[in-house]
Amino acid sequence: MASIRRREKRDGTATFQVRWLEGGRGGSWETEIFGDEDSAADFKKLVEAHGNKWPYGWVKGKGFVEPDDDPDDPPLLEFAARYIDRLTGIDDRTREDYHREVRNRFTHLEHVRADGRVYPATVGNITPGDVMDWVRREESGLRDPDDPERWLRRPADPKSIRNRHGLLFCIMQAAVDGEPQLRSRNPCKGTRLPRVDNHTVEEMTFLEKDEYQRIAAEMKDPAARDLTDWLVGTGMRWGEATALQVRDVSLSGEVPTVNVQRAWKRAPKGVKPAYYLGPPKTKKGRRVVALSPAQADMVRRWVKGQPPEAFLFRPEGGGAWHHGNFYNRKWKPAVAAAVEKGLLKRPRIHDLRHTHVAWLIAARIPLPAIQARLGHESIQTTVDRYGHLVRDLDNEIAAAVEAAMGVPAPRAGLRAVG
Incomplete structure (x- = not known):
């Protein structure tokens, strides 16, 4: 913080000195002198607004002095x-x-x-x-x-x-x-x-299977329950899952799949509608996701009698799910009810994606396969975000090291007998 000191002159007038530590604690003392208190107070605010540093373009003893304009050096x-x-x-x-x-x-x-x-x-x-x-x-x-x-x-x-x-x-x-x-x-x-x-930028919450079931049990709306099961069972982003359409489903092959090829995007501020359909977040976000038998059965229920352009997951009344409505009316009340009954975590919707990964890692699915399933552009993203969960192989790693180190090294001078 800067301070103002009043200094009396012999003729009875006064000057006002603004004094501060340049850049804060640890910096050198800087001063500027003014003939009136109001100017000193205004300058003090400028210094503090600039982080206890000289204001832009201010020259000591002169005030604001604009540097020579250089047309070849734009702002x-x-x-x-x-x-x-x-x-x-x-x-x-x-x-x-x-x-x-x-x-x-x-x-x-x-x-x-x-x-x-x-x-x-x-x-x-x-x-x-x-x-x-x-x-x-x-x-x-x-x-x-x-x-x-x-x-x-x-x-x-x-x-x-x-x-x-x-x-x-x-x-x-x-x-x-x-x-x-x-x-x-x-x-x-x-x-x-x-x-x-x-720092903890985003604190991820991973649910055990029984913890997820406690939340799912509080989902009284079957459509909301199906969407929640889908999110945790596929690891899809909210914007991808809710953008799926009937035409993206393939149930005729040996392994049923869905084709992720679009996602909800936020429009620029002031543009209506606020969301529109566009490509997934990354190039590798365009992907084919294999379905379990239970997921395939769920999909069959939702595609029955629907046109190709219909959204796969729909709230009561049709159309597309809106994140705010789902969060406030479905997800938040279900989590609150589960917490009231003893759940010790308060996950976000996006934590269902994190939970899906944790379940795959617990099942020893390799990280490159998880990268492809999630649509990460780089394996580094997968490793940075979830690599710390790969602990199930600790015993096998330790055993492999022990086996390798347990073999005596051959000593110099010894010959094989043949």
């Missing part, structure tokens, strides 16, 4: 907006999300010169140190100096920081690769980012 935010507008292969919702990240999170990316002066970020002036400072501010967030209980910018979790840094990396690389070239090097290369496993 970072303008360049980032143009880059996002030109991206191909993304849907409108993703483009809107990228623009929101730039508006909300890139605005506190700034350039600090060697003399400590701070300037707004441009494509050319950002340094690796500036990027590291930005990452640190993302981690720590920013509280309201007038209300310490209120966040002006909440701390970001490690996964979000990595995603935003990745977007910034691509933007800066476009400046390196562009014609004309606006930079010679990407300042995001080599940034040390927070480890995702240092």
Whole structure:
């Protein structure tokens, strides 16, 4: 926090000194002097709003001084907006999300010169140190100096920081690769980012089979119960399962299957309807999922007498399931009732997907097969998210190591007798 000190002069007038630790605790003391208390108070708020650092473009003793405009060095935010507008292969919702990240999170990316002066970020002036400072501010967030209980910018979790840094990396690389070239090097290369496993980003809940049955027993709506059984029995995402249509089902082969080829997508803000059908989350999200005999029987009930375009799972009255309605009217009451009767977990709908994986791993299904069933683009995603569950083979691994180490190594000088 900055402070204001009143200093009396011999002529009876006073000056007002704003004093603060640059960057907070551990930084050096910085000061700026004003002739009136109101100006000092305004500057104090600016310093605190910038994380106890000199405000953008402020030169000590002079005030705000704009750097010379360079037409070949555009402001970072303008360049980032143009880059996002030109991206191909993304849907409108993703483009809107990228623009929101730039508006909300890139605005506190700034350039600090060697003399400590701070300037707004441009494509050319950002340094690796500036990027590291930005990452640190993302981690720590920013509280309201007038209300310490209120966040002006909440701390970001490690996964979000990595995603935003990745977007910034691509933007800066476009400046390196562009014609004309606006930079010679990407300042995001080599940034040390927070480890995702240092924090709990998403606490997954895994249900034992009897725990799931306690929730399922509270599902009084047969249609909701079938959808819940399907989610935990296939590991599909909500948006994939509820987008399945009768034409996606194949029951004539030796192994009944469903073809996952579409999913519900959120439309850009203000666009109606709010959701539309599009491709799955990843390229490998387009997949064929094998069904158990019980699942095949369930499907036969739901496809009977329905046209090809009908949704496979439908609430009473037809149409498609809406996540909010299902959660509030079906899932949440069932979980609450199970908890009241002794269930010690409070899972989300998405935890049914995690539970499905846990059951497969317990049955010793290899991770590559699980990757294909879930539609993960990379096996690394499967390993990172669920690898810690692969514990059933611990005894076999230990036994294999013991057997290998238990064989005496041949000693030098000995010959076989033949």
